[in-house]
Amino acid sequence: MTRLFPRLAGTPRVLVVAGILTLLAIGGTFLLDPYRNFQLATAAAYFCAIGGLTLLVGLSGQLSLGHAALMAAGGYGYALTSIALTGAGLAGAGRFVIALVAGVVAASVLGLLLGLAGARLRGPYLAGLTLAFVIALPAVTSVFSGVFRGDQGLQTAYEPVPELLNRLIALEQWQAWVAIGVTSVVTTALALVRRGAGGLRMRAVRDDETAARLNGVAVRRVKVTAFTVSAAAAGAGGAVLCFVTQSVSPGGYTLAFSLLLLVGAVVGGLGSLGGAAIGAAVIVLLPWVLSLLAGSLDLPAELAQRLSGNLSVLVFGLLLIVVMLVRPGGLAGAFGGRRRGPWVRRSSTSPEPAEAPAPASPSPSPQKQFLAQER
C-alpha cells in the first residue's frame, strides 16, 4: 500500500485508504444481486465485531468469548430505541442515527463493566467471565421478557430506501450501503486507535505488563479502554445487523456464534483489520458455499438433513486447524507477508474497507516496528 501513496503517512493515509475502500465497496454493490448484497451487509456487520475483537485479543492480549453478547447489546439497544422513536413518531435518518448511537452506547457500557472486571482477571478466568455473559443472554431475555420479548426477540420498523435513490437501487443494496458506511467509520476508528499511542500502549501491555508499568503505562486503564472500544465496535455491528434484518433475538447470538467470531479473527489473522475483513467474509460465505455444494451433490435426504447446519461447523474446525498449521499468522499474513504487491490488488477487489496490510502475527519486536512505521 505504501506504493500507492508514497508521500502519505499516518492518519491522513488511513483516512484516504479507508475512503477509497469504502467507495470501492459501495461500487461493488452494483455488481451483486439482492441476496449477495444482504450477505455483504451481514459481512460488514460481522467485520465491525471481528475488528473490535481482533483489536482486543491481538493488541491488548485479552481474550473474549462473549463478543456475541456485546453485539446483542448493540442490537437490543438499537431495537428498543428504534421502537421507542417509532412510537414517538420519528422516522427516517434521525431514527436510524439515534438508535445506532444508542446501540453503540449500550454495548460500550456493557463492555466497560466487563473490562473493569476483566482487568483484574487473566487467561482462562477472563475467558470464563466473558463466556458466562453469552450463555446468560437467553436467560436474561426470557426473565425480562416484558422488555426483550424472550426467544421471539424484537422487531423494528424497516428503513425504506430514500426517495431519491428509490428508482436506482433495491432495498438490499441500500442496506448494504448503510452497513458499509457504518462499518467504514467504525473500522477506520479502530485503525486509528491501532496506529496511535493507544495501540502502542496496548501492545506494550500485551507483551509485558510489568515492563509496561515500569515505563509509565497505566495497565488497568489501557485494558479497560481496549475492552470498551472493542465492545463499541461489536455494538455497532449488532445494531447494523438489526437494521438489516429488522429484528434481534437471542437465537442469533449463541455461544456457537460467539466462538465463530473468534474463529474469524484467528483465521483472518489476530490483530489485523484486513484479517478481520477476511474472517468476516469467511464466516458469511463458507456456510453458504457449503450448502450450495451439499445441495449440488444430490445426497440422500437423510444424510442431507444430518449435514445441514453441522457441515459448516466441521469445516470451520478443520479450517482453523489447517490455517494454524500452515499459516499461524492467519490468512491476512498469507497475502501480506511476502507478496505485498498482489495483496494490494486483491484488497481493492475485496468489498470491505480494509486497513493497510499489517504485521499479522506479533513480530519479534512490534514496538520497534511500530515506531519505525510511525515516525
Added chain:
Amino acid sequence: MSHQSSASRSARRFGVLLAATALVLTACSTPSAPADEDDDPAAAVGDSTGVTDTTVTIGTHTPLTGPAAAGYSSISAAATAYFAYLNAQGGVHGREIEYIVKDDGYNPANTQTVVRELVQQDGVFAIVNGLGTAPHQAVLDFLNQNKVPDLFVASGSTAWNQPDTYPYTFGFNADYVVEAAALAQYANDELPGKSVCMLGQDDDFGDDFLAGLELALGADGVTAVERYSVSNQDVTAQIGALQAAGCEVVTLATINGFTALAIGTAAQLGWFPQWMASSSGADYPTLAGYLGEAAPQLLQGFVGTNYSPMADDDWVSLFREINDEYNDGAAFDGNTIYGMSVAYTFGQALEAAGENPTRESLLEAVTSGALTGNGIVPVAFGADSHAAYLTVGITRVDAGVQDYVGSTYQVKDGAVTAVEPQPVALTAEGVPGA
C-alpha cells in the same frame, strides 16, 4: 506540507477515477430493482417468478435440527411426499411442484437467512407452510415487502390474519385464540367448577392462547399462568408453581416437545391434572414417541383440539397410502396428516390460480373463497379473512387412540359457540381439480 498537497492531489485523481467507475457500474449493473418493474414481458400480466413451463418452485422454512425438530420435521417430509404423489398424477395444470425445504432450527435469526435464500436466490413462487410463530414473525415484513405469497403459515398466531397490513400472508392452523377458547369452553361444559390454569410459550403463541382462555372464562377465570422459553428445556419450576396454585385443568400453549416435557415433569412430581393442549402440541403419536413406555397411562384422557381429518377417515387412508409409497413408510402421525393437508390445500390454490399462475392470481384464488381444504369444516379464507380455521373440534385420547369427541366450537364476533362439524369429503383421489 508539500507532500501533503501532492498526496491529496493523487487522492483526488483516484477519487475521480473511482467515481467514474461507479457510474459505469451503475449503468451496466443488473437491474436490482424491485420485481414489479421487471422488463420481462410477463410482467405486464403479473409476477410469475418460480414458474416455468414444467415446474412451480415453492419453498418453506422448518426445523430439521434443534429442540423443535423432533416434533415437526416430519411435516415437510409429508408435504414433499404428497407433492410427489400429485406430480406422479400429472401435477397441477401439467406443472410439477418442486418443494424446497430449508432448515432454520426454529431460530428466528436463521429463518431470516434461509427465507432470503429461498426468495432471492432460489426464486421461489411462494413460501408455503413456514413453521413457527417466532421464526415466521421474523420474515413477515420481508415477504410482504417483496410481495411474495406467504401461504398457510404453520402456526396459529393471529398475526397472519391481518389482510390490510399483510396482504400476502395467510395462516393455516386454527388460531390460538380459537383453540384456547374452545378448550376453555369444553372445560366449562364438561368439567364445571374446576380451576383452569395455563402453561404457555413465552411469545405470541402464549399471549394469543391466554387471550382465548380469557375470552371464554372471563378476565379472572384463569387461576394461574406460567410461561416457559424454548431455549430452556426445564419446566420443573413452572409445573411446581401450577401444582401449588391448585390447578385441576392445565391448558397448554406448548409445542409437542414441551407438552411431553410438562406431562413428564408433572408425573415425576406425582401430579396428574387434566391436560388440554393446542393442536400444535397435541399429537398423540409424537407425544408417545417422547414419553416412551409410560405414554399410554400418562396420556389417557388427554384433551386437544384439531381441525384436520383424524383416525379412520377416507383422507387418512389415502394419506397412509401416499406415506407408504412416497415417504418410505415413515412413522404416520398427526404431523403427516397435517403436512399432506397443507400440501393438498396448496394444490387446490394453485389449481384455482389458472393455467398460467402468477403471484397475483394465486392470491386471488385463495381469497376467492373457492378453497375447501380437507378439514372438519371448509377453510375460511376470503377477502377479509386470512385465517383457515375459525372452528375446531375437541379430541381425546382413549386407549392409545386419539379421535374427535364430537364437540366442535366456533369463535365468531368475540364469542364461543358450539357448532356442528361439516367435514370435507374426499374427492378425486385427493388430486385437486381432477
